[in-house]
Structures are given as structure tokens and as C-alpha cells.
Amino acid sequence: MAVTIRDVARVSGVHVSTVSRAFSAPHLVNPETRVRVLAVADDLGYRPNRAARALTTGRTHNLGLIVADIANPFFPPLIKAAQAQARLRDYHVFVADTDEDPKVEEELIQTLTKQVDGVLLCSPRLTNRTIERLRQEVPFVLVNRRVKGMATVLMDVGRGARLAVEHLTGLGHRRLALVTGPSGSWTSKEMQEAAAAMNEADVAFLGPNPPTEQGGRAAAAEVIASGATGVLAYNDLVAIGLIEGLAERGVDVPGDISVIGVDDIVAGRLGRPKLTTIAMPTATAGRIAVDMLLQSVDSEVATGVTMLETALIIRESTGEAHS
Amino acid sequence: MAVTIRDVARVSGVHVSTVSRAFSAPHLVNPETRVRVLAVADDLGYRPNRAARALTTGRTHNLGLIVADIANPFFPPLIKAAQAQARLRDYHVFVADTDEDPKVEEELIQTLTKQVDGVLLCSPRLTNRTIERLRQEVPFVLVNRRVKGMATVLMDVGRGARLAVEHLTGLGHRRLALVTGPSGSWTSKEMQEAAAAMNEADVAFLGPNPPTEQGGRAAAAEVIASGATGVLAYNDLVAIGLIEGLAERGVDVPGDISVIGVDDIVAGRLGRPKLTTIAMPTATAGRIAVDMLLQSVDSEVATGVTMLETALIIRESTGEAHS
DNA sequence: GACAGCGATACAAACGCTTGCACTAAAGTA
DNA sequence: TACTTTAGTGCAAGCGTTTGTATCGCTGTC
Numbered sequence: 001m002a003v004t005i006r007d008v009a010r011v012s013g014v015h016v017s018t019v020s021r022a023f024s025a026p027h028l029v030n031p032e033t034r035v036r037v038l039a040v041a042d043d044l045g046y047r048p049n050r051a052a053r054a055l056t057t058g059r060t061h062n063l064g065l066i067v068a069d070i071a072n073p074f075f076p077p078l079i080k081a082a083q084a085q086a087r088l089r090d091y092h093v094f095v096a097d098t099d100e101d102p103k104v105e106e107e108l109i110q111t112l113t114k115q116v117d118g119v120l121l122c123s124p125r126l127t128n129r130t131i132e133r134l135r136q137e138v139p140f141v142l143v144n145r146r147v148k149g150m151a152t153v154l155m156d157v158g159r160g161a162r163l164a165v166e167h168l169t170g171l172g173h174r175r176l177a178l179v180t181g182p183s184g185s186w187t188s189k190e191m192q193e194a195a196a197a198m199n200e201a202d203v204a205f206l207g208p209n210p211p212t213e214q215g216g217r218a219a220a221a222e223v224i225a226s227g228a229t230g231v232l233a234y235n236d237l238v239a240i241g242l243i244e245g246l247a248e249r250g251v252d253v254p255g256d257i258s259v260i261g262v263d264d265i266v267a268g269r270l271g272r273p274k275l276t277t278i279a280m281p282t283a284t285a286g287r288i289a290v291d292m293l294l295q296s297v298d299s300e301v302a303t304g305v306t307m308l309e310t311a312l313i314i315r316e317s318t319g320e321a322h323s
Numbered sequence: 324m325a326v327t328i329r330d331v332a333r334v335s336g337v338h339v340s341t342v343s344r345a346f347s348a349p350h351l352v353n354p355e356t357r358v359r360v361l362a363v364a365d366d367l368g369y370r371p372n373r374a375a376r377a378l379t380t381g382r383t384h385n386l387g388l389i390v391a392d393i394a395n396p397f398f399p400p401l402i403k404a405a406q407a408q409a410r411l412r413d414y415h416v417f418v419a420d421t422d423e424d425p426k427v428e429e430e431l432i433q434t435l436t437k438q439v440d441g442v443l444l445c446s447p448r449l450t451n452r453t454i455e456r457l458r459q460e461v462p463f464v465l466v467n468r469r470v471k472g473m474a475t476v477l478m479d480v481g482r483g484a485r486l487a488v489e490h491l492t493g494l495g496h497r498r499l500a501l502v503t504g505p506s507g508s509w510t511s512k513e514m515q516e517a518a519a520a521m522n523e524a525d526v527a528f529l530g531p532n533p534p535t536e537q538g539g540r541a542a543a544a545e546v547i548a549s550g551a552t553g554v555l556a557y558n559d560l561v562a563i564g565l566i567e568g569l570a571e572r573g574v575d576v577p578g579d580i581s582v583i584g585v586d587d588i589v590a591g592r593l594g595r596p597k598l599t600t601i602a603m604p605t606a607t608a609g610r611i612a613v614d615m616l617l618q619s620v621d622s623e624v625a626t627g628v629t630m631l632e633t634a635l636i637i638r639e640s641t642g643e644a645h646s
Numbered sequence: 647g648a649c650a651g652c653g654a655t656a657c658a659a660a661c662g663c664t665t666g667c668a669c670t671a672a673a674g675t676a
Numbered sequence: 677t678a679c680t681t682t683a684g685t686g687c688a689a690g691c692g693t694t695t696g697t698a699t700c701g702c703t704g705t706c
Contacts, residue, residue, distance in 0.1 A: 004692055015656045030654060049437050051374040052692035055661045070403040080393040080420050095418040097403050114372050240593055270563055272595030327662055338686050353684060375662035378691045
């Protein structure tokens with residue numbers, strides 16, 4: 001049915017191995033033979049069967065990309081960039097969604113393992129132990145999560161959180177709240193630690209919450225109860241939900257309470273009030289993560305940590321405190 | 324290195340074929356043997372190598388999902404749903420981004436072809452001829468694009484557009500404009516046809532435009548020049564950009580001009596003014612498309628058209644016309 | 647003029663799995 | 677009892693590649 005290397009060999013009057021080498025080891029075949037073979041291949045519409053190739057070489061030329069929630073606006077730019085970068089290197093990428101469920105996540109990795117050369121784990125909810133175990137089976141690069149000795153791409157939310165707290169205290173807010181995310185989240189922990197380390201402010205930790213609009217809306221009451229006038233939310237989605245939840249309770253942002261998000265998603269830029277937020281270089285992260293992964297696939301060294309800068313973008317959801 | 328079917332066979336004292344059948348044809352093996360084999364397999368951590376399986380069976384158990392732009396908020400829910408549905412059926416999915424480029428799209432299909440059992444083509448920009456040619460090589464399901472005789476999932480934007488026009492004329496708008504999308508887009512054509520067929524209104528067609536915020540912003544001048552007071556935009560992103568562009572030129576929405584988008588993305592719901600829009604059942608589309616694809620993979624019949632309902636959601640970006 | 651060296655090619659095994667066929671032993675049938 | 681059937685299993689070919697090794701005809705060297 002499909003045209004194979006054998007067809008090309010037959011038509012061009014050489015052995016299959018010569019055809020194979022014409023593609024993958026050009027220097028081993030006579031230039032004339034090569035052009036002839038290539039011409040025939042093109043003629044016949046030959047496309048190498050990557051599954052077959054994978055079988056002998058052990059390289060699938062596929063990557064796995066596992067994220068907690070594709071629909072979370074944080075991820076698409078990362079997925080897009082990763083996929084583009086992979087394509088540049090002649091790799092295809094499986095995208096899988098765990099629905100924030102560690103069980104699903106592990107299972108996904110297990111089944112993907114045999115068909116990929118490596119996997120990108122974005123904001124994994126797995127335990128360190130599990131990650132370390134799974135790592136035996138397939139090279140990883142972690143995004144937004146630190147596990148000792150593993151290749152990692154991080155975005156410096158710690159610094160972002162510090163900037164955010166400084167911004168808030170600079171505006172006169174004394175009592176702050178951090179609306180935390182899922183409990184397994186490195187980002188969330190990082191933000192907590194950064195905020196806790198700043199002793200110029202008195203900050204309450206609220207959560208954990210699902211990293212969604214709903215999560216934010218649901219946290220509104222708790223935020224009000226905390227008495228905080230400055231809030232740092234786990235991400236923009238949560239921040240937006242929170243602002244809505246506060247509005248429903250008659251609390252104005254930034255009039256009564258200032259809110260800062262994380263991620264700089266489009267919706268925040270277009271919302272009302274426009275969201276002050278910590279911008280994450282997600283596309284860059286995706287690109288770099290793929291490069292690291294490919295490198296560790298080739299060289300067997302799967303280590304190194306890349307820390308990417310974040311930036312505080314001040315828009316309209318933060319304002320002066322009224323004492 | 325990795326544990327294969329052979330290891331399982333050796334340890335459990337049976338032939339590889341028995342192990343194979345224990346997995347894929349249980350009724351052909353003695354129940355006792357089967358449980359023993361399965362136990363050993365589990366013990367050893369055996370995972371079938373899908374590439375090898377693909378080689379013999381011709382089924383990769385992979386799907387390709389090709390979209391114009393992952394970062395366009397229209398797609399993530401579709402991708403997520405498709406991926407989830409595929410997983411349910413024990414399929415993995417390659418996600419690829421064409422960057423709205425037909426060349427890239429074709430190339431992607433070509434390289435993916437050998438590693439997938441079928442591909443989902445979302446809002447393809449390819450010509451019908453090309454699609455029909457490519458179809459010889461791999462089963463397709465088209466989303467948001469109609470090609471005769473091909474399996475298709477459509478969302479009824481035509482009806483949506485009619486509702487939108489009615490809504491606008493109902494508000495007293497007489498001069499309308501349609502800010503069209505990319506020229507290859509079925510959706511865009513569909514909207515034009517629907518709008519043109521409504522002779523109660525005088526509608527100008529503006530475009531084509533890139534389906535982005537920038538595209539919308541850039542169209543602002545043209546919209547003003549057209550004299551229209553009611554505008555239907557290709558999608559929410561364009562609508563949002565347009566509203567911004569109009570604001571920059573001192574034109575208020577919905578005060579001076581009413582704007583309707585398409586897609587019902589999150590950003591529209593949170594924006595200011597909240598966008599009146601045509602909601603698209605993207606998640607449903609993704610789910611159904613996968614089911615259709617899998618069905619056509621099995622049965623060789625790759626036809627049938629599913630039309631999904633859309634709905635006009637009236638929010639704040641449309642208002643009465645001032646005569 | 648015999649031989650080492652080399653470039654180009656052919657050969658064949660291997661990758662991990664599926665599957666049609668052959669075989670055996672037990673069970674059913676006449 | 678002799679037969680056919682059937683359940684359970686083994687055997688081996690084959691899927692489309694890659695790749696180490698063998699082969700072959702040259703050229704160049706002493």
C-alpha cells in the first residue's frame with residue numbers, strides 16, 4: 001500500500017541499505033547514486049516510516065508534553081513555542097492534559113514513555129519521589145518545578161512575588177494576603193516562601209485553591225475576612241475570579257483592595273480593571289525546555305537549571321491604600 | 324534495556340506469542356496462563372512498544388491534530404477535549420501548529436501521515452484540491468471547513484451570523500460591517516454568505532484580516548470609514564482589537580458602534596465592555612471529531628457531516644442605534 | 647605484479663511485536 | 677474405537693528500517 005524503502009530500492013536498482021544510507025548517511029554513497037535514489041524516492045512519494053526507524057534506532061523523534069490543563073491560558077503559548085521548536089529539530093510532540101490529576105499524570109507518562117525520546121513536564125503535580133522514579137524510564141525536563149539533579153526550566157516567580165509585595169507595600173498596604181494555588185505546585189510554594197521572607201509586610205496565606213476563575217471567586221470571602229488590602233493571587237485566572245467575587249460583595253478593585261495576578265494572560269490585559277501582574281516568559285520557557293530536552297536525549301546528561309526572568313507589569317488593579 | 328515481550332515470555336515460561344495474545348486476544352489463551360503472564364508483565368514493568376505494534380498491525384494508535392494557531396483562545400478547549408476523548412479510546416495525539424501557513428500545514432500532514440491513524444484538521448487553510456489529494460494518504464476529519472464527501476464537524480456560524488445581524492438590525496442599526504477573517508477560512512466565507520443573504524440590512528465587507536487582536540485594531544479605521552454602526556467581527560480576538568482601535572480613535576462601543584464577536588473566549592467575557600458574541604461549542608466539536616475520526620479509521624467510511632449549534636450571547640458591546 | 651587501502655555497495659541480522667499456521671492433547675461424536 | 681472438533685500453545689515469517697560486516701573492483705605502492 002504505502003511506498004517503502006524497498007520500492008525505492010527496486011526502482012532505482014540498488015539495495016535497500018543504499019537507499020537508507022542515501023538519506024541518513026549521504027557521505028557513504030556515491031553522489032550520483034544518491035541523486036538518483038533521491039529522485040526516485042521523490043517520484044514515488046516515499047516517506048520514511050518513523051515507527052520502523054524508531055524500532056532499530058531507539059529514537060522515536062517524538063517528544064511528550066504534559067500539562068495540567070491545556071485550556072489554562074498560561075499553557076498555550078508554551079505549547080506553541082515548544083511544538084515549533086521541536087519541529088525545527090524534526091521532532092513531533094504529543095500533547096497531553098492531566099486535568100490537574102497526579103494519577104492521570106503518572107499514567108500518561110507511563111504510556112507515553114515508549115513512544116517518545118523525552119518528556120516535558122509542565123507544572124507537574126507528582127511527588128518528587130514519583131518523578132525521580134519515572135525519570136529512570138525516560139529523560140525529563142521539568143518546567144515550573146524543581147527537583148534536585150533534574151533538568152529544569154524555572155521562571156523566577158520568587159522575585160516576581162517580592163516585586164509584587166514591594167509594589168503593594170510601596171502603595172501603603174500593610175496587611176496582605178496570598179491566594180495560593182494547588183498544593184503540589186512549585187510556583188505556589190515559591191511565592192509563599194518569597195512573601196514570607198519579606199518581613200516588612202504582614203501576609204496571610206489563603207488556600208490552597210484550584211488555579212481557576214472559580215477558585216478565585218470562591219476565595220473572595222476569605223480575602224475579605226482576612227482584612228487584607230493588598231492581594232497576590234496564584235495566577236491571573238484566580239485574580240480575575242477574585243476581582244469578580246469581590247465585586248459581587250461590593251468590594252472595589254483597586255479602590256478597596258489591590259490585586260496582583262501572575263502569568264500576564266491576554267484576558268488580564270483586556271479585563272477591567274486591567275490586571276497588574278507578574279509576566280511569565282512562557283514561550284521562551286517552552287523553547288528552552290525543548291532544547292534542553294533534546295540535548296539531554298543526545299548526551300545522556302539530563303541536568304542543569306535555567307532560571308528565566310519575570311517582570312511586574314503594573315496596570316490598573318493596584319492602587320494606593322487608604323489608611 | 325527496556326523490558327520486552329520476550330522477557331515476559333521467558334520469565335513466565337511461555338512463548339512470546341502467548342504473551343502477545345494474553346494482551347490482545349485474551350479469549351485465545353487459558354485464563355490461568357493469562358493471569359500468570361499478566362502478573363509477570365506487571366512485575367517486570369512491561370509496557371508494550373507501540374512503535375513495534377504499529378509496524379505489524381498498521382495501526383499506530385496515534386492521532387494528529389492540526390490547528391492554525393494553538394495560542395488562539397478558540398483552539399485550546401477543542402484541543403483539550405479532543406485529547407481527552409482520544410485518551411479514552413487509548414489514543415495519543417500529536418498537536419501541531421501551522422502558524423496559519425498552508426505550506427506548513429501540508430508539510431505537517433505529510434510528515435505526520437505515517438505515524439498516525441488519522442488527522443483532525445481544524446480550520447485548515449489548504450485548498451480543497453490539496454485536501455482531497457492528501458486525503459488519499461490518511462483519513463481526515465475536518466473541523467470548521469466543508470469539503471464535499473469528507474467527514475466534517477461544523478459549527479453553525481451561518482445561523483450565528485444571521486442572529487447577530489438580526490440583533491443588530493433589531494437595535495436599529497441599518498448600516499453594518501463584517502470584518503472578515505483570513506481568505507481561506509470557511510467560517511469567514513460562511514459568515515459573509517449569511518450576512519449577504521439578509522437583505523434587511525446594508526452590510527459592507529471589510530478584509531481579509533488576520534484573525535488576531537492586531538487584525539482587529541488595524542481594521543478600526545476602515546470600519547469608521549465604512550460608516551457602519553453595527554459590526555460583526557470574524558472572532559472575539561478581532562472584536563476586542565477592534566474595540567481597542569476604535570477607542571483609540573475616540574469611538575465608543577457600544578455608544579457609537581456596536582460590535583459582535585465570535586467564539587466566546589474567556590477574555591471577551593471579562594473584557595470591557597463585555598463582548599456580545601456567538602458562542603461556539605468547541606469542546607463538543609473536538610470530542611465528536613475524534614469519535615468520527617476513530618470511526619472512519621475502523622470502518623474505512625470517512626464521510627458524514629455534523630453540524631453543531633451556535634448561540635448568540637448578548638452582553639455589553641451592542642446597544643441601540645442613535646439615528 | 648602482488649597486495650594494502652579504499653570507496654561503494656550488497657548482505658543479513660536485528661529492533662519488538664502480531665498473526666496465520668501447525669501441532670498436541672483432550673473432549674465430543676458416531 | 678476411530679473420527680472430528682476444539683482449546684491452548686508454539687513456530688516462524690514479516691512489518692520497514694538501520695547498521696555491522698562482507699564483498700568487490702579500483703588505485704596506488706613498493
